[in-house]
Amino acid sequence: MNHSNLKQQNQEIVLAEHPSGLPTENTFKINDIDMPQLKASEVLIKSIYVSVDPGMRGFMNKGDDDAAGNKFQLNKPITSRTVAQIIESNDDDFAVGDIVHGRFAWQKYQTVKIADIEKVDPTLAPISTAVSMLGIPGLSAYFGMLTIGQPKKEETVVVSGAAGSVGSIAAQIAKIKGCKVIGIAGSAQKIAFLEDDLGLDKGINYHQTDDMEVAIKEACPDGVDVFFDNVGGELFDAVFANINKHGRVAICGQIAEYNADNPPQGPRPMQTLIKKSARMEGFVVYDFADEFDAAKKQIAEWYNAGQLKYKENLIEGFENIPSAFIGLFTGENIGKQMIKTGDLEK
Amino acid sequence: MNHSNLKQQNQEIVLAEHPSGLPTENTFKINDIDMPQLKASEVLIKSIYVSVDPGMRGFMNKGDDDAAGNKFQLNKPITSRTVAQIIESNDDDFAVGDIVHGRFAWQKYQTVKIADIEKVDPTLAPISTAVSMLGIPGLSAYFGMLTIGQPKKEETVVVSGAAGSVGSIAAQIAKIKGCKVIGIAGSAQKIAFLEDDLGLDKGINYHQTDDMEVAIKEACPDGVDVFFDNVGGELFDAVFANINKHGRVAICGQIAEYNADNPPQGPRPMQTLIKKSARMEGFVVYDFADEFDAAKKQIAEWYNAGQLKYKENLIEGFENIPSAFIGLFTGENIGKQMIKTGDLEK
Numbered sequence: 001m002n003h004s005n006l007k008q009q010n011q012e013i014v015l016a017e018h019p020s021g022l023p024t025e026n027t028f029k030i031n032d033i034d035m036p037q038l039k040a041s042e043v044l045i046k047s048i049y050v051s052v053d054p055g056m057r058g059f060m061n062k063g064d065d066d067a068a069g070n071k072f073q074l075n076k077p078i079t080s081r082t083v084a085q086i087i088e089s090n091d092d093d094f095a096v097g098d099i100v101h102g103r104f105a106w107q108k109y110q111t112v113k114i115a116d117i118e119k120v121d122p123t124l125a126p127i128s129t130a131v132s133m134l135g136i137p138g139l140s141a142y143f144g145m146l147t148i149g150q151p152k153k154e155e156t157v158v159v160s161g162a163a164g165s166v167g168s169i170a171a172q173i174a175k176i177k178g179c180k181v182i183g184i185a186g187s188a189q190k191i192a193f194l195e196d197d198l199g200l201d202k203g204i205n206y207h208q209t210d211d212m213e214v215a216i217k218e219a220c221p222d223g224v225d226v227f228f229d230n231v232g233g234e235l236f237d238a239v240f241a242n243i244n245k246h247g248r249v250a251i252c253g254q255i256a257e258y259n260a261d262n263p264p265q266g267p268r269p270m271q272t273l274i275k276k277s278a279r280m281e282g283f284v285v286y287d288f289a290d291e292f293d294a295a296k297k298q299i300a301e302w303y304n305a306g307q308l309k310y311k312e313n314l315i316e317g318f319e320n321i322p323s324a325f326i327g328l329f330t331g332e333n334i335g336k337q338m339i340k341t342g343d344l345e346k
Numbered sequence: 347m348n349h350s351n352l353k354q355q356n357q358e359i360v361l362a363e364h365p366s367g368l369p370t371e372n373t374f375k376i377n378d379i380d381m382p383q384l385k386a387s388e389v390l391i392k393s394i395y396v397s398v399d400p401g402m403r404g405f406m407n408k409g410d411d412d413a414a415g416n417k418f419q420l421n422k423p424i425t426s427r428t429v430a431q432i433i434e435s436n437d438d439d440f441a442v443g444d445i446v447h448g449r450f451a452w453q454k455y456q457t458v459k460i461a462d463i464e465k466v467d468p469t470l471a472p473i474s475t476a477v478s479m480l481g482i483p484g485l486s487a488y489f490g491m492l493t494i495g496q497p498k499k500e501e502t503v504v505v506s507g508a509a510g511s512v513g514s515i516a517a518q519i520a521k522i523k524g525c526k527v528i529g530i531a532g533s534a535q536k537i538a539f540l541e542d543d544l545g546l547d548k549g550i551n552y553h554q555t556d557d558m559e560v561a562i563k564e565a566c567p568d569g570v571d572v573f574f575d576n577v578g579g580e581l582f583d584a585v586f587a588n589i590n591k592h593g594r595v596a597i598c599g600q601i602a603e604y605n606a607d608n609p610p611q612g613p614r615p616m617q618t619l620i621k622k623s624a625r626m627e628g629f630v631v632y633d634f635a636d637e638f639d640a641a642k643k644q645i646a647e648w649y650n651a652g653q654l655k656y657k658e659n660l661i662e663g664f665e666n667i668p669s670a671f672i673g674l675f676t677g678e679n680i681g682k683q684m685i686k687t688g689d690l691e692k
Contacts, residue, residue, distance in 0.1 A: 014398075070572045099368050214508055229616070232614065232616050232617075233614075236614075236616070246633075251616045251619045251620050252620070253620070254614075254616050254617055254620065263614070263617070264613070264614045265611050265612065265613055265614065266611065266612075266614045267609045267610070267611055268578065268579075268582075268600075268609070268610045268611065268612045270575070270578050270582070270597045270600050270628065271578075271600055271609070271616070272628070273597045273626060273627065273628025274597055274598070274599070274600065274628035274629070274630065275628070275630075276628065277627075277629045277630050278627070278628055279625065279626070279627040279628075280615075280616075280619060280625070280626045280627070281619065281623075281624070281625040281626070281627075282616065282618070282620035282622065282623055282624055283619070283620070283621025283623045283624075284620065284621075284623050287592075287623050332637075
């Protein structure tokens with residue numbers, strides 16, 4: 001493997017300013033940087049697939065508590081889930097050419113600690129799925145739907161953001177469990193994806209719907225038993241108004257609210273929770289870290305059996321990471337948003 | 347038993363108008379009525395203890411759905427949980443003199459169907475507790491705290507409305523389970539009751555506290571693991587801001603909101619639910635009807651062992667039921683509000 005000319009090729013993308021509301025191109029800045037020096041217990045990696053998620057928006061705000069150390073700092077590179085290839089290694093367990101994944105910097109090349117990388121098994125599924133279907137989005141769908149939603153055969157399940165990387169997996173898991181599944185998304189193209197590609201019972205385009213509460217009622221004449229919510233806001237209210245007795249709401253994401261500068265206000269859900277003996281539960285997928293391996297195995301099994309489909313929205317080019325991220329909030333992406341930042345070395 | 351002069355003694359209290367906001371004396375009207383005629387499968391009962399609860403306010407609104415048939419109708423008697431004595435019976439299973447309870451009309455004397463009454467065991471505890479500690483309030487506390495709250499030893503539990511009929515039992519059950527328990531109430535007298543009579547770790551008087559969020563934080567340096575909420579509104583927000591990772595919120599009542607004409611607005615809780623992997627769950631005590639007998643036995647056991655104390659706020663006189671009900675919303679009651687409407691016949 002020859003990388004004598006890597007020095008002039010390395011680049012990073014940093015947080016140029018804290019966005020107020022929607023992120024823009026000005027939120028980010030691309031810099032030419034040197035190749036890092038490999039230290040003990042590190043490997044040099046080349047980014048191959050970079051993933052962007054709406055949840056990252058929350059880490060771009062300034063101030064606040066940051067106990068988890070997730071916040072992005074000004075003039076420091078953004079980090080996100082990335083699939084990479086090892087270019088140099090001093091560690092016997094990690095060979096040059098191995099595929100790994102982790103939360104890495106938006107850098108073409110970087111050194112990372114052995115402790116911060118995880119190997120990808122390229123025989124299981126396409127390697128990019130290590131940070132999507134077989135990564136945090138797929139695992140979020142899996143545990144949110146099964147552990148919190150607990151869908152039972154013939155129940156009615158509604159998934160918002162159903163064309164997204166989490167929602168599309170969550171909706172299909174509910175179908176596998178024998179439920180009637182309604183997906184909500186924001187374009188005709190996405191609705192076609194939900195109904196034709198994923199086989200959901202119905203897709204509802206909220207951009208083409210005047211009264212979502214009524215639309216949900218019509219699509220769910222028996223009410224909503226499980227609501228897997230990726231969106232929040234008024235869309236939440238419309239679905240929640242149809243929740244059944246003993247209904248379960250898995251709060252997975254709140255994309256409608258990530259750009260809000262202030263804590264968003266809305267109707268208080270408590271009286272409905274009482275009247276319906278219903279449950280709302282949030283979760284962070286790492287709560288289930290002990291069960292990740294079993295879940296990945298199950299998801300890959302469904303995928304390889306053709307029961308679960310996976311769609312990726314792939315953009316080429318390291319320099320296009322910011323626009324891919326910004327595009328998450330304009331509602332045009334279908335499936336998991338990934339950026340291919342480089343080719344595998346042979 | 348001589349009741350030849352009962353005819354002129356019978357009275358009822360009806361809903362005179364749908365209240366807007368807080369109920370007033372004009373909400374109710376007292377009428378002289380005739381003694382009813384006993385029919386087959388009925389008994390004639392004399393009301394002894396009438397109970398009033400904040401939740402009844404919701405049944406006084408006009409319109410809305412009323413699938414459960416709970417709404418009060420104009421010029422018809424209000425109904426509430428009542429302990430009564432059988433005065434006349436044609437049924438072998440129910441003898442004259444027996445104590446029964448059920449949801450009866452605000453009438454001094456009335457006939458009720460056998461199917462709508464339940465016997466009270468006077469050896470278990472004072473008979474008035476059949477509609478309080480051993481009735482719906484006690485059972486709500488029991489199932490809300492144990493099934494939804496799931497308090498574990500040494501966890502921190504906060505109960506709002508802690509001096510009320512539900513809250514006082516819920517808080518004591520958490521103490522029995524080995525938790526640190528903070529009670530919130532609205533007067534110095536109630537705080538003394540919580541700390542001195544019930545033995546809670548701390549009582550917080552929200553009427554004397556400028557910043558409840560800070561006060562909760564100070565009282566709960568390890569955060570809040572279980573929040574048993576009887577109040578809702580801004581008090582909810584203040585406690586919820588301190589909820590711990592994997593915290594559980596049992597939504598039992600929302601007294602702050604019962605008088606609201608419109609669905610109340612507030613900060614959306616979803617982002618906190620996600621961040622904390624926390625759960626909010628509403629319940630209706632009848633969800634647990636199959637387990638009522640076992641729960642009553644356990645509560646009576648704690649009571650008779652001196653582990654659980656019960657306080658009743660007793661007002662005398664049938665004609666004082668409305669003012670006792672109105673008083674629930676002015677924050678002056680300690681313990682279960684009951685009205686003694688008549689003496690037991692010998």
